[in-house]
């Protein structure tokens with residue numbers, strides 16, 4: 001694990017982003033995607049439609065994903081294991097890159113087939129405390145012709161990354177514009193941010 005953390009720190013320092021495979025093992029991914037809470041939650045999101053009360057935010061013109069914020073106290077064990085790993089990564093990055101990250105926040109994300117998220121920067125407001133974006137994908141047997149790439153717009157090129165199970169992408173929220181291309185199948189992920197202040201309480 002330490003070599004993965006090192007690779008993330010190196011990538012962030014040198015390029016502003018890092019892509020790491022097997023951040024979660026196949027078993028860890030299976031444990032998360034087969035959780036009742038996850039499967040039921042997804043059905044619930046779709047039925048509930050737009051509504052803040054259910055932790056769901058949709059703006060179809062820009063993004064077509066469905067989200068559920070994760071609670072660090074009450075999430076099921078496989079999710080807590082992932083959150084704990086992120087917490088360790090926060091501590092590691094603070095030490096190795098001299099950052100002062102204070103907290104992190106994560107939501108489960110579902111992009112139904114055909115959904116996308118147009119080009120954007122995650123830190124778009126002045127008072128935004130998102131410093132690093134960190135996304136882990138949960139899609140087994142994903143192939144290139146299924147689409148769903150994360151497209152990062154770098155200085156001189158664009159970089160497409162497939163959302164394959166266990167892969168982690170981490171990048172500077174204030175610097176790297178990115179978008180999610182539409183896919184031909186449902187696309188699952190854990191989307192999070194490392195913050196320079198404590199996270200709001202979200203339901």
Ligand SMILES: O=C(O)CCC(=O)C(=O)O
Pocket residue numbers: 117122135149150178179180189191
């Ligand atoms: O799922 C991804 O690859 C990126 C998601 C994203 O850009 C976001 O939620 O801000």
Ligand SMILES: [Fe+2]
Pocket residue numbers: 120121122133178
């Ligand atoms: Fe984003």
